[in-house]
Amino acid sequence: MSFRESLESGKFLVTAEVGPGKGTDVEHLLKDADIIKNRVDAVNVTDLQSSVMRLGSMAFSHLLTDMGIEPIFQMTGRDRNRLALQSDLLSAWVLGIRNVLALTGDHPTMGDHPHAKPVFDLDSVSLLEMINKLNSGYDMAGNELKGVPEFLPGAVVNPGADNEAALDLQIMKMEKKIEAGAKFFQTQAVYDIDLFEKFIKRVEGFKVPIIGGVILLKSAGMARFMNKNVAGVLVPTPLIKEMTDTKDKVKKSVEIAARIVKRLKNLCQGVHIMALGWEKTIPAVLDQADI
Amino acid sequence: MIIVEPKSFEEIEQMTKGCGRLLVLGCETCSAMCFAGGQRQVAEIASSIRMSKKMSQDQTEVLDDTVARQCELEFLDHVKDKVAACNTVLSLSCGAGVQTMAKMFPDRRILPAVNTKFIGRATKRGEWMEMCMACGDCILERTAGICPVTRCAKGLLNGPCGGATGGICEVSKDQPCVWQEIYHALKRLNMLHYLKQKPQVKDWPVHPDKVVRKDLREVGAT
Numbered sequence: 001m002s003f004r005e006s007l008e009s010g011k012f013l014v015t016a017e018v019g020p021g022k023g024t025d026v027e028h029l030l031k032d033a034d035i036i037k038n039r040v041d042a043v044n045v046t047d048l049q050s051s052v053m054r055l056g057s058m059a060f061s062h063l064l065t066d067m068g069i070e071p072i073f074q075m076t077g078r079d080r081n082r083l084a085l086q087s088d089l090l091s092a093w094v095l096g097i098r099n100v101l102a103l104t105g106d107h108p109t110m111g112d113h114p115h116a117k118p119v120f121d122l123d124s125v126s127l128l129e130m131i132n133k134l135n136s137g138y139d140m141a142g143n144e145l146k147g148v149p150e151f152l153p154g155a156v157v158n159p160g161a162d163n164e165a166a167l168d169l170q171i172m173k174m175e176k177k178i179e180a181g182a183k184f185f186q187t188q189a190v191y192d193i194d195l196f197e198k199f200i201k202r203v204e205g206f207k208v209p210i211i212g213g214v215i216l217l218k219s220a221g222m223a224r225f226m227n228k229n230v231a232g233v234l235v236p237t238p239l240i241k242e243m244t245d246t247k248d249k250v251k252k253s254v255e256i257a258a259r260i261v262k263r264l265k266n267l268c269q270g271v272h273i274m275a276l277g278w279e280k281t282i283p284a285v286l287d288q289a290d291i
Numbered sequence: 292m293i294i295v296e297p298k299s300f301e302e303i304e305q306m307t308k309g310c311g312r313l314l315v316l317g318c319e320t321c322s323a324m325c326f327a328g329g330q331r332q333v334a335e336i337a338s339s340i341r342m343s344k345k346m347s348q349d350q351t352e353v354l355d356d357t358v359a360r361q362c363e364l365e366f367l368d369h370v371k372d373k374v375a376a377c378n379t380v381l382s383l384s385c386g387a388g389v390q391t392m393a394k395m396f397p398d399r400r401i402l403p404a405v406n407t408k409f410i411g412r413a414t415k416r417g418e419w420m421e422m423c424m425a426c427g428d429c430i431l432e433r434t435a436g437i438c439p440v441t442r443c444a445k446g447l448l449n450g451p452c453g454g455a456t457g458g459i460c461e462v463s464k465d466q467p468c469v470w471q472e473i474y475h476a477l478k479r480l481n482m483l484h485y486l487k488q489k490p491q492v493k494d495w496p497v498h499p500d501k502v503v504r505k506d507l508r509e510v511g512a513t
């Protein structure tokens with residue numbers, strides 16, 4: 001079943017994520033992808049995540065299609081103007097890529113080329129509109145396409161916005177993304193399930209599948225780092241303590257992730273597991289969560 | 292107004308070396324408001340250049356003057372005799388002023404004494420903030436008079452990126468998230484529904500951007 005069919009069937013979805021590295025070495029990433037191949041519905045491929053120059057999302061997405069894994073091609077507006085974005089989407093389609101996650105993208109100052117020109121010609125909302133326009137057979141300028149793609153566009157939302165204004169704005173933007181054609185949402189990592197539940201209650205009327213984000217906690221230090229540096233991620237103190245107290249970090253990490261996945265099963269239509277190099281633990285997380 | 296900052300004196304000294312008879316010319320509009328090109332700064336820079344030239348046995352004369360506005364040809368009339376009497380003009384005006392001078396006096400070298408930074412306002416004495424990028428397609432009526440094109444680090448038109456922490460922008464860590472400011476301002480005005488509007492994708496002007504005078508007359512006539 002394709003990712004689109006799984007999504008439309010209403011089944012509980014599992015997606016994972018790989019981030020290409022700096023350089024041409026893809027062996028370990030392909031190995032990681034192979035480990036999770038039969039346990040996930042699709043695998044996101046990040047687009048120069050954190051604004052660090054790396055191997056591209058399109059090429060690695062294509063390698064996944066060769067392995068029989070369905071990629072979710074992440075595309076940001078940070079580095080390309082509307083000409084390049086549209087062209088890359090057409091290229092992605094002929095390379096067998098069917099799902100696109102439209103993002104605004106981190107600012108270049110967050111990465112390793114801080115003086116790069118920030119493009120942001122299109123943001124996440126206008127990127128979605130453009131994908132729909134391509135799907136309808138026209139480019140942004142209204143010119144007809146010869147050969148038309150049928151992308152499944154998705155988007156992201158950050159349910160952990162840390163004040164009322166930020167959360168209201170996230171939800172308003174989410175509505176705009178739906179109006180612009182987003183067919184599914186993947187979220188920033190969820191640790192505080194009660195807070196996530198409140199968010200879900202607010203947006204359930206939108207009737208768009210939401211795939212809750214899960215980042216594997218590798219250590220207490222990582223949790224503290226995310227609390228300080230990653231907007232919208234708040235790892236509660238008891239979870240940090242669990243990581244501090246454990247002798248077996250991998251086992252504890254899997255246990256915590258499985259617990260989160262189990263609770264998310266009742267709240268949304270899937271989980272997006274970001275293992276950050278610990279892909280081999282994903283099958284254990286899913287087993288423990290009875291998926 | 293146009294915000295400018297003075298170039299270092301070393302740079303000015305280098306630029307004016309062997310420049311012949313020099314006119315240091317201030318601008319009483321924006322440059323003066325930035326404490327970079329008004330009468331007082333003209334006097335200071337002219338006197339520093341005189342001293343520097345004296346120390347290097349350079350006998351050339353340094354004149355000084357100030358006009359109300361260097362960016363309009365009409366205002367330059369009253370210095371035309373002084374300019375004619377010099378080889379070079381050191382302009383303490385913004386880039387528009389320097390170029391207007393160069394247009395008015397094509398056979399004189401016009402040197403810039405300031406760096407032109409942006410369109411903005413003084414937030415406190417000695418501190419200025421960018422307010423407008425002159426994008427040519429104003430949307431301030433929908434954003435409670437707060438410009439996201441200029442003041443959002445990514446220039447986003449459809450709401451914030453989700454990177455703000457505690458209301459602070461993740462890129463400019465000393466600035467509030469401008470979209471949260473817009474939110475609060477619209478809420479005060481009971482206009483939050485404006486946030487739901489989807490703006491057009493921004494069309495970027497062909498460089499160099501210009502408004503043709505003919506168009507202005509037409510606008511004025513209607």
